Amino acid sequence: MLKFKFKIRPVAALSLTAMLMIAGCGSNTAGNAASTGSSAKPSATEAASAPAADRLNIKASFYPMYEFTKNITGGLADVELLIPAGIEPHDWEPTAKDMAGISDADVLVYNGAGMEGWAQQVIDGASGSSLIAVEASKGLEIMEGSEAEHDHGHAHEESGAGEAGHEHSHEEGAADEAGHDHEHDHGHDHGGLDPHVWLDPVMAIREVRTIEAALSAASPGNAAAFKANSEAYVAKLQQLDQEFRVGLxxxxxxxxxxxxxxxxxxxxxxxxxxxxxxxxxxxxxxxxxxxxxxxxxxxxxxxxxxxxxxxxxxxxxxxxxxxxxxxxxxxxxxxxxxxxxxxxxxxxxxxxxxxxxxxxxxxxx
Missing domain, CATH: 3.40.50.1980 (Nitrogenase molybdenum iron protein domain)
Structure with a gap:
C-alpha cells in the first residue's frame, strides 16, 4: 500500500473579534437587527417582506461556503454566490464590479487556507467599509501539500485518521480551539496548503459553526434562528459522517x-x-x-x-x-x-x- 505523510503546520487566522473589526465596528445591519430585540425566526413570508436594510447582505466565495451559509440563514439574509455554477474556482478572479459588491456587503464568507487567493486583497481593499470577513476554516488543522503529490516513488505514512497528533476531534465544538490558530497564506495559489477541508464532513461541521457564530454576532436579532438552523444542518452532516464511517x-x-x-x-x-x-x-x-x-x-x-x-x-x-x-x-x-x-x-x-x-x-x- 502506498503511504503518505502529510505535514501539518500552524496557520494563523483572524479571531472572531478581529473579523468583526476588519473594517470598522460591525455592520449597520447588525445594529438594526439588534435594536429589534427579537430572536424569533420569522415566517418565510415575513422574511421575504422584511426591509432590505434589516437583512444581512452576504457574499459567499464558492459553492460550499454558499451552501453552508444558506442553510444557516434560511430566509433571513440575502446570500449571493460569487463564483457561478460551472466555473472552476481556482481559475476565478473577482472583477472590479465583484470587488465593489463585496465592499458594499455586510459579510464575506470564504473558506481560507489559500483557497481564495484573492480574498485578502479584497478584504484589505474594503478597509473603509463595514465588511465582516468570515474565514470558515479558522481554527482547523490545515495540511501542507505533500511531496507525494509530485513524487509517488517515496514511501509515506498512511493519511489515515489514526496518525498521531493529526486526529480530527469528533467533538465538533467551536472551531477556535487552543493551539489551532493558523496564519493562512493568501497567494494566488494555495501557498502549499491543502484547503479542501469541506470534503471531510467533520471539518464541514466546524466550518458551519464558525460561520454561524460570526453571522449571529453580526445580526444578534437573528442569532437564535441562525443557531437553530445551524444545529439542524449539523445534524444532517453528522448523519453524513456516520454514513461514511459505516460505508468505508x-x-x-x-x-x-x-x-x-x-x-x-x-x-x-x-x-x-x-x-x-x-x-x-x-x-x-x-x-x-x-x-x-x-x-x-x-x-x-x-x-x-x-x-x-x-x-x-x-x-x-x-x-x-x-x-x-x-x-x-x-x-x-x-x-x-x-x-x-x-x-x-x-x-x-x-x-x-x-x-x-x-x-x-x-x-x-
Whole structure:
C-alpha cells in the first residue's frame, strides 16, 4: 500500500473579534437587527417582506461556503454566490464590479487556507467599509501539500485518521480551539496548503459553526434562528459522517487514485489513502515519470477505477485508465456545481453521498 505523510503546520487566522473589526465596528445591519430585540425566526413570508436594510447582505466565495451559509440563514439574509455554477474556482478572479459588491456587503464568507487567493486583497481593499470577513476554516488543522503529490516513488505514512497528533476531534465544538490558530497564506495559489477541508464532513461541521457564530454576532436579532438552523444542518452532516464511517469501514482496499489531490482530509478522516495523479490544483499536469509511476502502482495494486472530477478535463485519468484497462468514475470535490448538478437540484449532501457510493464501489472491487 502506498503511504503518505502529510505535514501539518500552524496557520494563523483572524479571531472572531478581529473579523468583526476588519473594517470598522460591525455592520449597520447588525445594529438594526439588534435594536429589534427579537430572536424569533420569522415566517418565510415575513422574511421575504422584511426591509432590505434589516437583512444581512452576504457574499459567499464558492459553492460550499454558499451552501453552508444558506442553510444557516434560511430566509433571513440575502446570500449571493460569487463564483457561478460551472466555473472552476481556482481559475476565478473577482472583477472590479465583484470587488465593489463585496465592499458594499455586510459579510464575506470564504473558506481560507489559500483557497481564495484573492480574498485578502479584497478584504484589505474594503478597509473603509463595514465588511465582516468570515474565514470558515479558522481554527482547523490545515495540511501542507505533500511531496507525494509530485513524487509517488517515496514511501509515506498512511493519511489515515489514526496518525498521531493529526486526529480530527469528533467533538465538533467551536472551531477556535487552543493551539489551532493558523496564519493562512493568501497567494494566488494555495501557498502549499491543502484547503479542501469541506470534503471531510467533520471539518464541514466546524466550518458551519464558525460561520454561524460570526453571522449571529453580526445580526444578534437573528442569532437564535441562525443557531437553530445551524444545529439542524449539523445534524444532517453528522448523519453524513456516520454514513461514511459505516460505508468505508471494511472495504477491500484503502488506496484510491484521483486526478486532483482534493481528498486528503476525507482520506484521513476515514482511514483511506489518497493517491493523486497531480497536485492541489486540478489544472496541474503530471510529468511523464509521474504518469508511469501511477500506472505501475495501479497495476501492482489491481486498481480498477481511476477517479476524475467535474469542471475540469478528464484526459489524464482517461489516459491512465486506458493504459491499465481500468474504468473512470467521478469523485466530486464540490468546488462548484456543474450545470447538470444545478438542473438536477443537487446539493452538498447529495453529492457527498454520490462520492461515498463511488468510493465504496471502487474500494470493494
Amino acid at each position: 469501514q471494511n472495504t477491500k482496499r484503502k488506496d484510491f487514485i484521483t486526478q486532483h489531490a482534493a481528498f486528503g482530509y476525507l482520506a484521513q478522516q476515514y482511514g483511506l489513502t489518497q493517491v493523486p495523479i497531480a497536485g492541489l490544483s486540478p489544472e496541474q499536469e503530471p510529468t511523464a515519470a509521474q504518469m508511469a509511476e501511477i500506472v505501475d502502482l495501479a497495476k501492482a495494486n489491481d486498481v480498477t477505477t481511476i477517479f476524475f472530477e467535474t469542471l475540469v478535463s478528464s484526459s489524464v485519468a482517461d489516459a491512465i485508465a486506458q493504459e491499465i484497462g481500468a474504468k473512470t468514475a467521478v469523485l466530486n470535490p464540490l468546488e462548484g456545481l456543474s450545470d447538470e448538478d444545478s438542473r438536477n437540484q443537487q446539493d452538498y449532501l447529495s453529492i457527498m453521498r454520490q462520492n461515498l457510493e463511488a468510493l465504496s464501489a471502487a474500494l470493494n472491487e
